[in-house]
Amino acid sequence: MTIVEAGQRTVSFFRRDHTYVFLGTSALAAVCYLLTRFVPTLSSFLGAGAPLIACQGLLGAWIVFSLVALVVKATRWRTYDDTFLKKPGAVRVTRYLSYLAWLVCAVVIVDRVVLSVVDIAHYVAAADTRTNLFFPDVLYYAWKGRSMLLQGLGNTIIVAVVGTLVAFVLALLLVFLHLNPPSKRDNGFVRFWKKLGLGFYKVYTTVLRGTPMMVQGSIIYFGFYAFIQGITGLGVSEMNQVWSVFTAALVTIALNSTAYLAETLRASIEAIDPGQAEAARSLGMTNWQAMMKVVFPQGVRNAIPAIGNEVVINIKDSSVFTFIGFFELMYASRTVSGTYYATTEVYITTAVIYLVLTMVATAILNAIARRLDAPTSNGVPSSN
Numbered sequence: 001m002t003i004v005e006a007g008q009r010t011v012s013f014f015r016r017d018h019t020y021v022f023l024g025t026s027a028l029a030a031v032c033y034l035l036t037r038f039v040p041t042l043s044s045f046l047g048a049g050a051p052l053i054a055c056q057g058l059l060g061a062w063i064v065f066s067l068v069a070l071v072v073k074a075t076r077w078r079t080y081d082d083t084f085l086k087k088p089g090a091v092r093v094t095r096y097l098s099y100l101a102w103l104v105c106a107v108v109i110v111d112r113v114v115l116s117v118v119d120i121a122h123y124v125a126a127a128d129t130r131t132n133l134f135f136p137d138v139l140y141y142a143w144k145g146r147s148m149l150l151q152g153l154g155n156t157i158i159v160a161v162v163g164t165l166v167a168f169v170l171a172l173l174l175v176f177l178h179l180n181p182p183s184k185r186d187n188g189f190v191r192f193w194k195k196l197g198l199g200f201y202k203v204y205t206t207v208l209r210g211t212p213m214m215v216q217g218s219i220i221y222f223g224f225y226a227f228i229q230g231i232t233g234l235g236v237s238e239m240n241q242v243w244s245v246f247t248a249a250l251v252t253i254a255l256n257s258t259a260y261l262a263e264t265l266r267a268s269i270e271a272i273d274p275g276q277a278e279a280a281r282s283l284g285m286t287n288w289q290a291m292m293k294v295v296f297p298q299g300v301r302n303a304i305p306a307i308g309n310e311v312v313i314n315i316k317d318s319s320v321f322t323f324i325g326f327f328e329l330m331y332a333s334r335t336v337s338g339t340y341y342a343t344t345e346v347y348i349t350t351a352v353i354y355l356v357l358t359m360v361a362t363a364i365l366n367a368i369a370r371r372l373d374a375p376t377s378n379g380v381p382s383s384n
Contacts, residue, residue, distance in 0.1 A: 076332070166254040
């Protein structure tokens with residue numbers, strides 16, 4: 001979207017009549033009025049003088065105006081469209097007044113909410129002990145444990161993104177096995193390997209999609225650990241360098257996501273009109289060339305939302321690797337919680353981090369999908 005288009009949409013929004021003007025604006029005005037009365041802040045630029053009184057007066061006037069409109073609508077329910085409130089001029093003035101009320105509310109929110117959070121953040125950053133107030137303590141523990149939380153967040157992002165990318169490549173190879181069943185033109189040797197590949201696809205996707213990632217992680221980490229140690233006879237410190245929990249988590253996510261992405265890509269590719277592949281082969285392309293140059297690109301484009309969803313799902317589901325000792329965000333939260341003997345405050349911070357991370361990832365992936373003219377995701381996806 002260009003700047004000109006954004007400007008045109010903004011102008012169109014302010015010129016357009018909106019529904020529920022009284023209801024929505026009065027509800028926000030009431031909340032902001034209460035903020036001016038009961039939420040103090042040290043950094044307030046409204047203060048307690050004329051600016052604050054003016055904001056309270058404007059918000060109160062809008063609330064009264066909305067109550068008048070409510071009374072008129074209640075008493076003139078059937079003929080409300082014939083009242084003065086529905087005249088074109090009155091509707092336009094009401095819309096402009098609602099914009100003024102929203103502007104006042106924005107000023108109040110900055111003054112009473114944003115600046116209050118800034119004040120609390122400054123205080124807890126310099127504090128040596130907890131405040132025994134819930135919200136300040138949430139910020140206090142988040143600040144004190146920031147290094148561990150950031151390290152866990154970084155590991156979470158790495159295994160989720162890298163694991164999904166590796167899974168995407170493996171899923172393409174796996175789908176090719178499914179989309180090339182044995183045919184009568186194949187000789188016995190080729191038919192055998194195609195049947196073997198098709199059987200492997202079915203067993204792999206069934207097993208990996210039918211078992212929890214936590215169980216898969218246990219088998220991959222502890223099983224490979226015992227297998228490698230039994231062959232090499234390495235000690236614990238040497239084994240941690242050869243087969244670390246980070247490697248096990250990355251491999252588990254890659255293998256698990258491969259099964260889901262393979263089924264997603266298979267369905268997306270099979271939805272492509274078979275005539276396109278036939279047309280490509282009629283032009284002299286081999287089956288492999290038709291798949292790679294014609295069918296696969298379209299299938300992958302249609303599967304972009306599902307691929308993006310898998311990244312978001314892996315960001316959340318990476319928390320299961322806490323049990324093998326992988327230092328991701330959830331493990332970091334447990335460490336901070338145990339260090340400061342705080343649970344609820346720390347886990348609320350963790351929940352907010354996960355929520356922001358998944359929403360940002362979804363927004364980025366939707367932007368990429370729109371750039372490629374592909375379908376977009378609606379909301380944050382649930383886990384597999």
